[in-house]
Amino acid sequence: MDDCDLSSLETARRIAALCEEKLATDVAILDMRSVCDYTDYFVIATGKNPRLTKAIHDEVYAVLKRDAKVTPRSSSGLPEASWIVDDYLDVVLHVFTPETREYYRLEDLWDDVPKLEAAATA
Numbered sequence: 001m002d003d004c005d006l007s008s009l010e011t012a013r014r015i016a017a018l019c020e021e022k023l024a025t026d027v028a029i030l031d032m033r034s035v036c037d038y039t040d041y042f043v044i045a046t047g048k049n050p051r052l053t054k055a056i057h058d059e060v061y062a063v064l065k066r067d068a069k070v071t072p073r074s075s076s077g078l079p080e081a082s083w084i085v086d087d088y089l090d091v092v093l094h095v096f097t098p099e100t101r102e103y104y105r106l107e108d109l110w111d112d113v114p115k116l117e118a119a120a121t122a
């Protein structure tokens with residue numbers, strides 16, 4: 001699969017699907033275009049523990065690098081792996097442990113933006 005020409009929405013959906021394939025839960029895509037000038041979409045996912053959040057990050061990283069020749073401009077949170085952020089420019093991936101996701105509640109912070117459910121990623 002050649003993902004080089006994916007739109008930002010297609011990229012967000014691809015990232016969300018990869019998260020789900022790696023057993024992430026509560027995967028959501030937030031459309032940030034109306035409120036944010038540095039990215040189009042947030043993909044938010046939960047791994048049941050730091051080991052799984054790291055595995056989700058690793059899967060997305062490896063597949064996008066292999067298929068689309070894309071790596072994140074920056075990544076943070078890898079050592080602790082309770083909240084990993086990968087900045088793919090038009091899409092920012094947030095992978096949380098359940099406790100960290102509940103604490104920061106990004107969906108509540110951005111409750112005024114459209115949310116695409118994981119089912120939309122299929």
